[in-house]
Amino acid sequence: MGTSERKEREKERKKALILKSAEALIFEKGLDNLNMDEVAERAEVSKGSLYSYFSSKTEIVLGICNKATGMLSKEISEVLTKDIPGIEMVYSIGATFLNFVRAHPEFFRSMRFFDNLKDTDQLSESDYIELCQSNINTSFTSMVRAIQVGMQDGSIQSSYDPKELAVLLWSTSHGLVNMAYLHQNTPHFQLLEKNNIDMNSLFEAYMKLIGCGIATEGDIVHDDLKLIFETEKK
Amino acid sequence: MGTSERKEREKERKKALILKSAEALIFEKGLDNLNMDEVAERAEVSKGSLYSYFSSKTEIVLGICNKATGMLSKEISEVLTKDIPGIEMVYSIGATFLNFVRAHPEFFRSMRFFDNLKDTDQLSESDYIELCQSNINTSFTSMVRAIQVGMQDGSIQSSYDPKELAVLLWSTSHGLVNMAYLHQNTPHFQLLEKNNIDMNSLFEAYMKLIGCGIATEGDIVHDDLKLIFETEKK
DNA sequence: CCCATTTATTGACTTTTAGTCATTTTTTGA
DNA sequence: TCAAAAAATGACTAAAAGTCAATAAATGGG
Numbered sequence: 001m002g003t004s005e006r007k008e009r010e011k012e013r014k015k016a017l018i019l020k021s022a023e024a025l026i027f028e029k030g031l032d033n034l035n036m037d038e039v040a041e042r043a044e045v046s047k048g049s050l051y052s053y054f055s056s057k058t059e060i061v062l063g064i065c066n067k068a069t070g071m072l073s074k075e076i077s078e079v080l081t082k083d084i085p086g087i088e089m090v091y092s093i094g095a096t097f098l099n100f101v102r103a104h105p106e107f108f109r110s111m112r113f114f115d116n117l118k119d120t121d122q123l124s125e126s127d128y129i130e131l132c133q134s135n136i137n138t139s140f141t142s143m144v145r146a147i148q149v150g151m152q153d154g155s156i157q158s159s160y161d162p163k164e165l166a167v168l169l170w171s172t173s174h175g176l177v178n179m180a181y182l183h184q185n186t187p188h189f190q191l192l193e194k195n196n197i198d199m200n201s202l203f204e205a206y207m208k209l210i211g212c213g214i215a216t217e218g219d220i221v222h223d224d225l226k227l228i229f230e231t232e233k234k
Numbered sequence: 235m236g237t238s239e240r241k242e243r244e245k246e247r248k249k250a251l252i253l254k255s256a257e258a259l260i261f262e263k264g265l266d267n268l269n270m271d272e273v274a275e276r277a278e279v280s281k282g283s284l285y286s287y288f289s290s291k292t293e294i295v296l297g298i299c300n301k302a303t304g305m306l307s308k309e310i311s312e313v314l315t316k317d318i319p320g321i322e323m324v325y326s327i328g329a330t331f332l333n334f335v336r337a338h339p340e341f342f343r344s345m346r347f348f349d350n351l352k353d354t355d356q357l358s359e360s361d362y363i364e365l366c367q368s369n370i371n372t373s374f375t376s377m378v379r380a381i382q383v384g385m386q387d388g389s390i391q392s393s394y395d396p397k398e399l400a401v402l403l404w405s406t407s408h409g410l411v412n413m414a415y416l417h418q419n420t421p422h423f424q425l426l427e428k429n430n431i432d433m434n435s436l437f438e439a440y441m442k443l444i445g446c447g448i449a450t451e452g453d454i455v456h457d458d459l460k461l462i463f464e465t466e467k468k
Numbered sequence: 469c470c471c472a473t474t475t476a477t478t479g480a481c482t483t484t485t486a487g488t489c490a491t492t493t494t495t496t497g498a
Numbered sequence: 499t500c501a502a503a504a505a506a507t508g509a510c511t512a513a514a515a516g517t518c519a520a521t522a523a524a525t526g527g528g
Contacts, residue, residue: 007475007524032352036515046478051516118266119421129422140425160439163429168410168439170425175409176402187353188363191374191404195397205394205402209447241495241504270486280507285487470528477522487512494505 015053018043019063026064031109034061058121062128065114068107069135072100076142086150087215091207093143094173098203101177105185108177143170156214165214176206249287252277253297260298265343268295292355296362299348302341303369306334310376320384321449325441327377328407332437335411339419342411377404390448399448410440 021042026034036057040050054060079092101108114132117123143166150156180199182189192199255276260268270291274284288294313326335342348366351357377400384390414433416423426433 030352032354035513037513047516048479048518049477052476055516057515115416115420115423117420117422118264120266123422133422133424136425137428164431164436164439167413167425167429167431167436168443171409171413171436172406172440173409175405175407175412178409178412179401179405182349186349186351188351188357188367189349190367191370191401194371195401197398197401202398202401202405205398206406209402210443211447213443213446269484281486282488282508283506286505289487291486472527473525475522475524478518478520480518480520482515482517484515485513488510490507490509492505492507494503496501496503498499498501 011053014045015063018045018050018053019060019067022060023064023067026106026110031061031106031113036060055125058117059126059128061110061113062126062132064107065110066128066131066135068104068110069114069132069139071104071107072097072111073135073138073142075100076139080142080145080149085153085155086146086148087155087211089146089149090143090156090169090210090214093146094169094176094207095203097173098177098180101181102184105181108181112178140166140170150214160214169210173206176203245287248279249297252279252284252287253294253301256294257298257301260340260344265295265340265347270294289359292351293360293362295344295347296360296366298341299344300362300365300369302338302344303348303366303373305338305341306331306345307369307372307376309334310373314376314379314383319387319389320380320382321389321445323380323383324377324390324403324444324448327380328403328410328441329437331407332411332414335415336418339415342415346412374400374404384448394448403444406444407440410437 018039022034022039025038025042034057036050037047039060040047043050045053054063075096076093079089079096082089082092084092114129117129123129144162147156147160147162147165147169151158151162179191180203183192183199191197192202252273256268256273259272259276268291270284271281273294274281277284279287288297309330310327313323313330316323316326318326348363351363357363378396381390381394381396381399381403385392385396413425414437417426417433425431426436
């Protein structure tokens with residue numbers, strides 16, 4: 001009869017509509033001020049109906065996080081298609097991440113919300129947790145691949161364990177990017193201002209520091225870094 | 235007369251008592267589940283009274299953050315008194331930070347809460363914000379000092395700007411330490427488990443990576459790292 | 469096309485918790 | 499001793515997440 005399939009599609013359409021409304025509200029007022037009554041109003045459904053599509057506010061934010069991590073992992077994956085040495089892929093992935101957070105701070109916030117979920121939140125009942133984890137894993141795998149490419153093409157030292165190195169670059173770049181987020185979005189974060197440090201040059205210094213540690217001789221100094229960096233900014 | 239001074243002392247004593255109660259509750263139930271009624275009950279004051287000492291829940295958490303950042307900055311400052319090369323001071327500061335977060339995850343949480351304050355929170359009216367900022371600045375200054383010591387004693391390359399390098403180490407170690415926090419405290423964070431990576435060896439790899447970037451020839455490989463590391467763990 | 473049954477929608481209601489304030493109690497000092 | 503000031507109280511308000519009995523809409527067999 002095809003009725004149930006149509007219903008299923010209709011349901012997905014409405015979930016998407018609700019997520020779109022929530023996303024709009026988050027961009028307008030910030031993730032902290034997201035309000036379920038307002039989401040319902042914006043999506044033109046009743047509160048009860050809203051809760052039949054999303055079991056909790058957390059679930060909605062995870063829906064946003066799914067979109068965020070999906071976008072980011074797609075952008076990061078695209079780096080791997082470039083015809084450049086592995087070490088530059090690593091640089092480019094870092095720049096992609098930084099630019100993503102600058103362009104979409106609230107998406108980044110939803111990602112941190114995901115990171116900080118406690119088991120007390122309805123962890124296992126969520127449809128989106130697995131999707132988010134999968135997206136993040138895709139990004140992480142891209143990082144591992146870039147490192148492996150670099151080891152293959154000789155631009156990255158083969159002495160490291162690719163996965164360990166990937167985790168290291170992953171966590172340190174998170175730290176740097178989080179600082180960029182704080183610098184841009186929280187007014188009382190003054191560390192960069194106070195010390196007259198420009199985020200872009202800090203990022204270049206990070207690349208250089210990493211380069212010294214992992215690149216092979218010829219690739220240590222990455223002269224085009226600034227160029228890549230501006231390109232990434234689209 | 236001395237009455238007003240006694241009152242002042244009495245007031246401080248009571249604030250400290252309330253903070254102590256809040257701290258106990260945070261350790262028992264986590265920062266997310268901190269409840270003002272329970273704080274009042276634990277501190278044996280009424281809710282109204284509680285609010286005459288602390289203007290908001292945020293203010294209490296900032297009070298905790300003040301203690302946390304104070305403890306950390308003290309521990310970090312002590313590293314500078316050691317008779318070791320600057321590069322090892324840098325390593326030791328990192329290890330101190332990591333061990334602090336492992337030992338006091340809820341304190342670290344309060345520090346992140348501070349980081350993420352929005353201007354919509356009563357930012358300027360807080361007594362503790364300045365104290366927290368000052369504590370953090372003390373820690374940061376210790377890092378700058380360690381780098382300067384290293385440049386003086388020849389264990390760290392002088393080609394870097396000490397402050398920029400300090401910010402870089404600050405933010406990247408935050409990233410690493412945050413990952414350690416997530417690994418230890420959020421069950422669905424599986425990146426390390428999935429890739430069979432041990433946090434301690436990851437930290438050593440971080441030290442090595444930094445070492446390659448900033449140390450002078452003789453100090454690049456830091457053989458005693460593991461030793462220092464265990465010592466730090468107290 | 470009708471109507472019984474299932475499915476979806478509604479919004480008033482409950483619950484929780486931060487924060488307030490009129491009232492009461494305690495302290496102060498002349 | 500007692501009036502005024504300061505501190506303490508807890509019942510109350512407000513805001514927002516989440517629930518559910520009642521209602522409306524869709525479905526599909528006869």
